[in-house]
Structures are given as C-alpha cells and as structure tokens.
Amino acid sequence: MVEVFVTPEAVRRFDALLGGAAGPTVTLVDDRAMASLTEAVTPAGLVAVCRLLDRPLEHVVPGSRLVALCAEVRDPGNAGTIVRTTDAAGGDAVVLAGDAVDLHNPKTLRASAGSAFHVPVAVEPDPVRAVEAARAAGLTVLAADGAGELDLAELEDAAREAARGGSDGSDGALLARPTAWLLGNEAHGLDDALAALADHRVRIPIHGRAESLNLASAATLCLYASATAQRRR
Amino acid sequence: MVEVFVTPEAVRRFDALLGGAAGPTVTLVDDRAMASLTEAVTPAGLVAVCRLLDRPLEHVVPGSRLVALCAEVRDPGNAGTIVRTTDAAGGDAVVLAGDAVDLHNPKTLRASAGSAFHVPVAVEPDPVRAVEAARAAGLTVLAADGAGELDLAELEDAAREAARGGSDGSDGALLARPTAWLLGNEAHGLDDALAALADHRVRIPIHGRAESLNLASAATLCLYASATAQRRR
Numbered sequence: 001m002v003e004v005f006v007t008p009e010a011v012r013r014f015d016a017l018l019g020g021a022a023g024p025t026v027t028l029v030d031d032r033a034m035a036s037l038t039e040a041v042t043p044a045g046l047v048a049v050c051r052l053l054d055r056p057l058e059h060v061v062p063g064s065r066l067v068a069l070c071a072e073v074r075d076p077g078n079a080g081t082i083v084r085t086t087d088a089a090g091g092d093a094v095v096l097a098g099d100a101v102d103l104h105n106p107k108t109l110r111a112s113a114g115s116a117f118h119v120p121v122a123v124e125p126d127p128v129r130a131v132e133a134a135r136a137a138g139l140t141v142l143a144a145d146g147a148g149e150l151d152l153a154e155l156e157d158a159a160r161e162a163a164r165g166g167s168d169g170s171d172g173a174l175l176a177r178p179t180a181w182l183l184g185n186e187a188h189g190l191d192d193a194l195a196a197l198a199d200h201r202v203r204i205p206i207h208g209r210a211e212s213l214n215l216a217s218a219a220t221l222c223l224y225a226s227a228t229a230q231r232r233r
Numbered sequence: 234m235v236e237v238f239v240t241p242e243a244v245r246r247f248d249a250l251l252g253g254a255a256g257p258t259v260t261l262v263d264d265r266a267m268a269s270l271t272e273a274v275t276p277a278g279l280v281a282v283c284r285l286l287d288r289p290l291e292h293v294v295p296g297s298r299l300v301a302l303c304a305e306v307r308d309p310g311n312a313g314t315i316v317r318t319t320d321a322a323g324g325d326a327v328v329l330a331g332d333a334v335d336l337h338n339p340k341t342l343r344a345s346a347g348s349a350f351h352v353p354v355a356v357e358p359d360p361v362r363a364v365e366a367a368r369a370a371g372l373t374v375l376a377a378d379g380a381g382e383l384d385l386a387e388l389e390d391a392a393r394e395a396a397r398g399g400s401d402g403s404d405g406a407l408l409a410r411p412t413a414w415l416l417g418n419e420a421h422g423l424d425d426a427l428a429a430l431a432d433h434r435v436r437i438p439i440h441g442r443a444e445s446l447n448l449a450s451a452a453t454l455c456l457y458a459s460a461t462a463q464r465r466r
Contacts, residue, residue, distance in 0.1 A: 119441070160393050208320040208321055210347070210351065214314045214317055
C-alpha cells in the first residue's frame with residue numbers, strides 16, 4: 001500500500017488497519033470525493049493506492065506445491081473467486097495465462113476478497129509457456145476437462161486408499177503430488193492442444209442434467225481435492 | 234415456454250431447439266427488436282417467454298434426497314451458480330429462503346446456465362419454515378458454517394470408511410443421508426439462531442489466509458461431498 005484515502009466515518013471502523021507509524025500516507029476525504037474514487041455502489045469508505053500485484057512466472061511457480069493455472073479466464077468474478085479459493089485451499093500461486101481478464105480489474109480484486117494480497121499471481125500471455133514452467137518446476141499438470149480420462153471422485157477415493165496404505169498404485173499418489181491445475185475458458189473450456197500438454201485430464205462427475213460446472217466451482221473441487229490429499233500424507 | 238422471438242440469423246443456429254409442431258409460437262424479429270428484448274451485450278438472438286419457475290415448498294422438498302437451502306442469498310450470480318451446481322451434483326431441489334434475490338433476475342437465470350429449468354426451485358420468505366419443511370421431509374439439515382463443530386473433510390473420510398465397512402459410527406453415515414444443506418448470506422453468513430436449528434454445523438477447512446470461501450464455492454464442496462457419499466452406497 002502506498003497511500004490511503006478514507007472518510008472520517010470509516011476512520012473509526014478501520015482504526016486497527018490504519019494504525020502504525022510505518023504505514024502509508026492517510027488522507028481524509030469527504031463522501032463526495034470517496035464516491036468519485038470508487039465504482040462501488042456502497043463504498044466501504046476506504047480506498048488504497050497499491051503497487052501492481054502481478055509477478056513474473058519465474059518468481060511464482062518454482063517451489064510451489066499447489067497452483068491454479070487459468071488459461072483464457074475472461075470473467076473477473078471467476079478470476080477473483082479462483083484467487084480466493086486458491087488461498088483458502090492453501091495453494092501457493094495463481095497464473096493468469098493467455099488472453100485473461102486483468103488481475104487489477106476492480107471486480108477481480110473484489111471477488112478475491114483480499115486474497116489477491118495473500119497469494120502471488122503471475123500473468124503470462126502464453127499458456128504453453130505457463131504449462132512448461134509448471135512442469136519444469138516439478139509440478140504434475142492436471143487439466144480440468146469434462147472429457148478427461150480420469151474421474152476426480154475416483155482419484156479422491158484412490159488418494160484416501162493410498163494414504164491408509166491400502167494401495168501403492170500410481171493413481172493413488174496422483175492427487176497428493178505437487179500439482180498445477182490447468183483450467184480453461186468459461187465458455188469454451190480448454191483448448192484441445194493445451195489439454196494434451198497436461199500430464200492427465202481429469203473430469204468432474206456430472207450427476208444431473210447440467211452440461212458442466214461454473215469455472216470457479218470446478219476450480220474449487222479440483223483445488224480442494226489436491227489440498228486434502230496433500231495434507232493427508 | 235410460451236412464446237419465442239428469434240432473429241433470422243439465430244433461427245439457423247437454434248433450428249433443432251425450435252423444431253416440433255407442438256412447440257411455442259415463434260416470431261421472427263430483427264436485430265434492433267432483439268436488442269430491446271434482452272439486457273445481454275451480445276444477445277444470443279433468441280428470447281423465450283416462459284411461465285414463472287418457482288414452485289411451492291410442499292411440492293419441492295418432500296421426496297428429495299439432496300437440497301440446497303439458501304437463506305438470504307442476495308447475489309444473483311451466486312444464486313444461479315448454486316442452482317447449476319445442485320443440478321450437476323444430481324441434487325433434487327433448491328430453496329431460496331428469506332429475503333433472497335429473485336430467481337427470475339436475468340443474471341440469476343444466466344448464471345444457472347439452463348439448470349433453473351432442470352431443478353425445481355422453491356421460494357419461501359421464512360427461512361425457519363424452510364428448515365422445518367426439510368426436517369419434516371426426513372432430510373438431515375447440515376448448516377455450512379465457518380464455526381461449525383464438524384469438519385467437512387473429516388466427514389468425507391468417515392463416509393468413505395463407512396462405505397468400505399470399516400466403521401459403523403454415526404458420523405460415517407452422515408454425509409450419505411438425505412440432506413438439505415443450509416447456506417447463509419454471502420456477507421454475513423448464517424444467522425446464529427438459524428444455524429442452531431440445523432442438525433449439525435459443518436465447517437470447510439480453510440488452509441490459507443482467506444477468511445472464508447465464496448458462497449457458491451462453499452455450496453459446491455458441500456453438495457458434491459453429499460452427492461459422492463450418497464452414490465457410493
């Protein structure tokens with residue numbers, strides 16, 4: 001944070017956040033000025049000027065054990081929600097690859113609910129380069145793909161079985177490995193060529209008549225399945 | 234569907250949908266008329282007039298095995314996504330209880346991606362009445378609650394253990410029971426008094442620094458955990 005603008009009313013509410021001698025410059029503004037500083041219909045009364053958040057791929061992927069690698073995510077709500085979910089699942093990084101929505105879009109940041117400041121996010125225009133960087137960092141790349149050859153629920157059963165020593169099959173260990181989940185565009189899914197670059201393609205079982213899950217919902221199931229399996233060992 | 238308006242260009246694309254002598258009245262309109270019929274920036278070229286979708290609680294809950302019971306859901310994207318996820322998880326119904334967003338809000342319907350036409354949705358102004366109806370229908374009511382006394386990942390482990398005959402504990406059977414998941418408001422969570430009415434309160438483990446998950450993401454994990462456990466038996 002570089003600088004903070006806050007209304008007198010909000011100063012009281014955010015007192016704990018604003019304390020500290022080494023904090024940013026704080027400027028009091030009235031409600032009218034606040035309204036012009038934010039797009040929100042009901043402003044929280046505090047606006048912060050921050051440095052840009054995105055980091056280079058090379059600073060973010062190496063050393064990670066759980067990464068959300070989004071290719072061509074376009075909806076700011078989805079992108080922000082995936083950052084929030086990656087944080088909640090204890091993931092290490094998010095990569096916004098290809099022609100993706102701007103991380104600094106106000107809707108993306110709001111949907112991340114603060115997690116854009118917790119989880120490092122890299123922006124990489126070339127999705128192939130992002131997949132190669134993940135593999136070079138020792139991550140298994142799993143593509144979330146409705147037509148995938150592996151079933152997520154079966155992988156979760158196998159991971160539990162492996163953890164209790166009931167199996168030494170490679171599938172049992174799969175979800176517990178350091179993993180990058182490769183997620184596609186909300187309308188078109190993953191490009192076939194990109195999905196083919198993944199180590200495996202994993203489908204989420206659809207039990208009803210929906211064609212698919214919302215992108216952020218699918219990401220939630222994938223990331224939590226890995227988080228649970230990784231923590232069990 | 235009562236009546237359909239479609240542009241000449243879209244007639245070709247949606248030919249299979251529009252066929253059939255017993256279908257609704259179809260009226261051709263030009264692009265300008267289409268633009269005035271929809272809020273979408275990029276209209277699909279087809280607008281249908283439909284009967285209202287919501288049904289009475291008594292027609293929807295009895296006989297169900299998996300229900301999403303949303304109390305005070307306000308964001309149309311969340312409500313629609315929960316309808317879509319309930320459908321994908323093979324759930325039987327959604328209840329929008331309390332002061333909830335309108336099921337017929339265009340954003341709710343778009344976020345449901347068609348599932349509002351697959352899954353029966355009830356609207357019930359009184360959340361207490363909705364919980365009582367679920368319990369009267371023999372459903373176990375599980376509240377998704379960050380401060381819950383049960384842990385979702387542990388319940389999933391217990392359900393797997395119970396399914397392989399390794400345990401006869403009651404927790405093992407819990408997720409496999411016919412269930413209504415009680416979900417709260419996106420900003421304030423569940424009202425304490427309402428959460429207390431549930432049979433159990435279940436927390437989703439948060440491994441990182443996020444305070445919570447997005448409502449629709451939390452619903453996805455809960456509904457899929459039940460769907461998997463119910464189908465395993």
